Amino acid sequence: MTRIAIDMDEVIADFNSKLLPHINTRFNTHITLADLNGLTIQQLRPDIKEQIEAMIGEVDFFADLAVIPDSQRVIEKLTQKHEVLITTAAMEFPLSFDAKFRWLAAHFPFISPMNIVFCGNKSILNADYLIDDNARHFAHFRGEGILFSAPHNQNVTGFRRVNSWQEIDALFASDELLS
Structure with missing residues (x-):
């Protein structure tokens, strides 16, 4: 899988x-x-x-963030065929753990708490793909990094880039990645 x-x-x-x-x-x-x-x-x-x-770094800063459009629908769909982990470099803001965990439970209840990874260095992840807005996390990641477009990474090149969750849906539905 x-x-x-x-x-x-x-x-x-x-x-x-x-x-x-x-x-x-x-x-x-x-x-x-x-x-x-x-x-x-x-x-x-x-x-x-x-x-x-x-x-x-304030305790509740991450508690009420809006959800990126279509991420819930596409991630729930991905969980039907793939193992999905939510990973966050929470060590940069350690007071965010509780707020992030509650946010994920409220907006992504279909993700098991066992599939939520709070970490610092994402090279520890054992996954085939990492969808992230920060290319620095791809440096020592063993799978393929997929760069999710964000304002700060517009000048970053060298990685497969996606601009929306619709593109991620199409990418994984096409089996292009999985062949």
Whole structure:
């Protein structure tokens, strides 16, 4: 059975739709998604990097993120033919564990808690595919990395890229990956 590991933030959880309004309100800025083209918010605004990371690290920051469109439907469909793991590099923000776990239970109840992986370095994952918005996680990953488009990774090349969950659905339905 094919094993598919799927990142959480900016892949199934819409991190930026909460982050940008919070940053704009808290720091009286007017940052848009377009401003993040090729950059993380910390790279765009290194002058407030520590405050941004403290805000992201707050206990409930991840509790109410919006769901990326079609991710629930496609992931549930993938679980019917494949083993699916949800993986998140939660070690960067350790206070996020509880909020992320509750969020996954509320929005992806068909994913067993035994298939949720909180980690730091994703090279420990034993999967055939890793769908992630951060190409750094592919460096030592033994399977194939599939880059999920996000504003910060628009200039990243060298990996199979998908722009939506519809594309992931079509990719796995075509058996192109599995042959």
